[in-house]
Amino acid sequence: MDLNRATILGRLTRDPEVRTTPSGQSVANIGVATNRVWTDHSGTRQEKVEYHNIVLWGKLAEIAGQYLGKGRRVYIEGRLETRDWTGQDGVKKYRTEIIGDNLIMLDGPRGSTGVGMSRDAVSEAPADAPSDDEIKVEDIPF
16 A cells, blocks of 8 residues: 655745636645754754645635735645656756645634635535524635
8 A cells, every 4th residue: 555645834935826727727836834943962953944845726726826825824735746847958857746635724814713625625515504604605715
């Protein structure tokens, strides 16, 4: 059995870049920085930053474009994927990305708690749901 799973929690390094494919599907590219802090053998505090390239598709891409911005904290789950291409200089280039399946916005607007979502999270409410406090699918932003 194989497993390809990536989980990161960090801050966006730039605003999401959202575009639409020729087939009409939304895709967003975001950058996330994660920090690692440790004390070395001499007692000196060390810190290293890693930068991750994230690709979101469909509704997650649209949500990222609408609600995320540089500096926001996010939790992302997905899989690692490496793509390659030949640059204009004729040299083969590689880029490893996380294809995001789940996204949690950790620092919501106005100090609210985080909001989580996944590509498969949107579903219809049952027909017998209470109508006074009913949440309509069209009111959900994702």
